[in-house]
Amino acid sequence: MAINNEATRLRSQGVDLADLGAGEPHFTTPxxxxxxxxxxxxxxxxxxxxxxxxxxxxxxxxxxxxxxxxxxxxxxxxxxxxxxxxxxxxxxxxxxxxxxxxxxxxxxxxxxxxxxxxxxxxxxxxxxxxxxxxxxxxxxxxxxxxxxxxxxxxxxxxxxxxxxxxxxxxxxxxxxxxxxxxxxxxxxxxxxxxxxxxxxxxxxxxxxxxxxxxxxxxxxxxxxxxxxxxxxxxxxxxxxxxxxxxxxxxxxxxxxxxxxxxxxxxGSQQCVADMRAEYIKLRDRIIAGLRTIPGVKVNVPQGAFYAFPDVSEIVDRVGIDTVQLTSRLLRDGHVVGVPGEAFGMPGHIRFSYASSAENIDRGIERVRTFFASL
Structure with missing residues (x-):
């Protein structure tokens, strides 16, 4: 909730955010x-x-x-x-x-x-x-x-x-x-x-x-x-x-x-098949990007539309928890994610790939830059 509130505040100030926090499809209803x-x-x-x-x-x-x-x-x-x-x-x-x-x-x-x-x-x-x-x-x-x-x-x-x-x-x-x-x-x-x-x-x-x-x-x-x-x-x-x-x-x-x-x-279920096929492409895109960032480990998701990378190496090195890391990523890196503490698993961040390819690429580059600055 705090992350969402801060993201809303930053948007109201005109800050350009790469939103990888959304838990909903980026597609419109058929x-x-x-x-x-x-x-x-x-x-x-x-x-x-x-x-x-x-x-x-x-x-x-x-x-x-x-x-x-x-x-x-x-x-x-x-x-x-x-x-x-x-x-x-x-x-x-x-x-x-x-x-x-x-x-x-x-x-x-x-x-x-x-x-x-x-x-x-x-x-x-x-x-x-x-x-x-x-x-x-x-x-x-x-x-x-x-x-x-x-x-x-x-x-x-x-x-x-x-x-x-x-x-x-x-x-x-x-x-x-x-x-x-x-x-x-x-x-x-x-x-x-x-x-x-x-x-x-x-x-x-x-x-x-x-x-x-x-x-x-x-x-x-x-x-x-x-x-x-x-x-x-x-x-x-x-x-x-x-x-x-x-x-x-x-x-x-x-x-x-x-x-x-x-x-x-x-009705026809072709829309479901089409969206699923696109999610697979977006999944492969975000996983490939995350795996190029030092200190980040991530499994290939088998379903849904989330990546859940392990960033424990980074939080241990910097000496903060994932809530603090995600908050700073939003404030200083302008990327929206959700800390693993919300899901009972500290040391991880959830990123949604229910987004455009362009937004994913932009978000990955910002995450890379921000983590490198720590």
Whole structure:
């Protein structure tokens, strides 16, 4: 938050920043999705919808998920939410009691920890290692399980590391959880931005369906971050509880945005393939650039749109932490990044490559110049 506030202040003063901090696509929303929203406005689709979203959209989400991943959900095992974050937050609220434990692999998305703690839960962290490609295994998870473990939280592809948990490891983790009566919550926000091959959802593991809580979002897949549309797929009883909570908070997601979402999931998916192909080019560009900077080590991300370089050699040499380094990089180098402390992993900085090639090149050169000046 402090980095964002400072970046906003500098921009207001006319400072030219190379912004590699954004956690959203640089693409615009595809035209057919925008047109569907416009048509919904013109057709006065402006009344309340069912709290869980109108049936046609829920059925379309189920159909898309089945076609892409072979899952077998019904529309009443699906709820549409005001963004993927709402799906996550509400699910924690209905699933976690005070003292329940949630296993969270590190690095983790910034909101996970606060969401768990807000509803009285306790976070149990499992740290992955950059030198091992941030690999997460069932054996690592098993060591963190206690009688109070309620949920194992997975996020693959991962924000911020871009790591993808292998299908073998995912299956082993889900099997372990089911055998212990533990739920697996899978944040699949970046599921279509998987560069290792065909995207994989835990929903394809149909035999473990009753142990799975799938969280989805249209934000990253269709460049719809500001539209705020997500969903959850889970056992019918869980969806019923989510509907009750949502009915007393946000109620239904915005009606015209639901129509846009219907066009997104039921229309051509070529836009998704095109964006994924461009992200791979941008990923290769930023990794190549970062690897030319002395003191920087970085893995090749397997998904999402973030690089998460290890800059511990630099912070150790200069005698500051990554928060201070990132703040100085912004103030003096005019590059926006996010310090690893926000993700539970000091010594790293997250840079987004959801940007133009020109901005990436400009940012890399500024990082190189700034680090050389320290």
């Amino acid at each position: 035209e057919h999705i925008k047109q569907a929203c416009i048509e919904a406005v013109q057709q006065n689709f402006s009344k309340y919808t069912p709290v869980a979203g109108f049936k046609e959209l829920r059925e379309a989400l189920v159909a898309r998920h089945h076609q892409d991943f072979g899952s077998e959900y019904s529309f009443d095992e699906t709820i549409v939410t005001t963004g993927g974050k709402s799906a996550l937050f509400n699910t924690f609220q209905v699933m976690i009691d005070h003292g329940d434990e949630v296993i969270i692999p590190v690095p983790y998305w910034v909101s996970f920890k606060d969401m768990v703690e807000y509803c009285g839960g306790k976070c149990s962290f499992v740290t992955t290692r950059a030198e091992e490609g941030f690999r997460l295994t069932a054996a690592m998870i098993e060591q963190a399980i206690t009688p109070k473990t309620r949920i194992i939280l997975l996020n693959s592809p991962n924000n911020p590391s871009g790591a993808v948990v292998s299908q073998k490891d995912l299956k082993a983790i889900v099997h372990l959880a089911a055998s212990r009566g533990i739920y697996v919550m899978s944040d699949e926000c970046y599921v279509y931005l998987d560069y290792t091959g065909k995207p994989f959802s835990l929903g394809s593991l149909k035999e473990y369906k009753n142990s799975l809580l799938l969280m989805g979002s249209l934000s990253k897949t269709y460049a719809m971050t500001g539209w705020r549309l997500g969903f959850a797929m889970a056992p019918k009883a869980v969806i019923g509880q989510l509907q009750k909570l949502q009915s007393q908070s946000t109620s239904n997601p915005t009606s015209i945005v639901q129509k846009a979402g219907l066009a997104a999931v039921s």
